Amino acid sequence: MNDVIKTIQQHRSIRKFKNTPLTQEQIDTIVRAAQMAPTSGHFQAYSIIGVTDAGVKKELSKRSGNPVIETCGYLFIFCADLYRIMTAASDNEKQQMKNNVSFAYFNQTSVTDTALAMQNANLAAESMGLGTVIIGGINGALPDLDRWLDLPEYVIPLAGLAVGVPDEHPEQKLRLPQSAVFFENKYNHQLKASVASYDKEMELYYEQRTNNKQKSNWSQKVIHMLTSDIPIEFYTDYIKSKGFALK
Numbered sequence: 001m002n003d004v005i006k007t008i009q010q011h012r013s014i015r016k017f018k019n020t021p022l023t024q025e026q027i028d029t030i031v032r033a034a035q036m037a038p039t040s041g042h043f044q045a046y047s048i049i050g051v052t053d054a055g056v057k058k059e060l061s062k063r064s065g066n067p068v069i070e071t072c073g074y075l076f077i078f079c080a081d082l083y084r085i086m087t088a089a090s091d092n093e094k095q096q097m098k099n100n101v102s103f104a105y106f107n108q109t110s111v112t113d114t115a116l117a118m119q120n121a122n123l124a125a126e127s128m129g130l131g132t133v134i135i136g137g138i139n140g141a142l143p144d145l146d147r148w149l150d151l152p153e154y155v156i157p158l159a160g161l162a163v164g165v166p167d168e169h170p171e172q173k174l175r176l177p178q179s180a181v182f183f184e185n186k187y188n189h190q191l192k193a194s195v196a197s198y199d200k201e202m203e204l205y206y207e208q209r210t211n212n213k214q215k216s217n218w219s220q221k222v223i224h225m226l227t228s229d230i231p232i233e234f235y236t237d238y239i240k241s242k243g244f245a246l247k
Helices: 003-009 024-035 054-064 084-088 091-101 104-127 136-141 144-149 192-208 218-227 233-241
Strands: 046-051 074-081 131-135 155-164
Touching (some): 003 104, 024 046, 024 074, 024 104, 046 054, 046 104, 084 091, 104 131, 131 136, 136 144, 136 155, 192 218
Antiparallel strands (some): 046 074, 074 155
16 A cells, blocks of 8 residues: 555544644645646636634634634635636637536536545645645625725635634544445445444444544434535526526
8 A cells, every 4th residue: 555545544524623724835835736637628717815814714714614624723714616618719719608608517527626626635634644624614704805805797605614723532433335435337226234234334334433422423414414404506606696697
């Protein structure tokens, strides 16, 4: 097993960091690694914003429910970005491009590009001995986050990546068995037994872990989330307000 595979398999989210800022060399290395991720059609349809403004971090921490945003060594925000290419187009080209990028296909392309870049950054940071946690909860600060970061149309913040020197070593959360996520040639519809077995393992994990012990399992948590009255209708309106009609 090589060092890359070892780093991947040792992943765990870190939510407690030492009061040690990242160096400029570490920041640059992480961003360069992100830029080397695969990208559909060489679109490179993402941007990365490093947030150092204490006021923005404090408000974002509060709105997202993630105190780690204020205490990490550095906060990266990964954004899907189809604005940059607009700046290189003529007025006529820009009009046609705006029509085309309104299709869900291009929104999905930019989201995929961004996710790949963020995972490269995450892996690079962990390979350097740093801790990380990906924070999707930054969406709780929308649409104000747009204003704080001065984002133009066609640029959507997707997730934050908090990086720093870890000050904890939590237990590693179990993943679904491979039989429940990997199939050859055809999707396996007979998944109930695999999920039930995994739920038993997760119940034991939640009962025995060091922090935040609880009586629950994987399916209970996800089903609860997907059956709750979550106020997320605004997100579709927000995406459309950024120029993506999602046709």
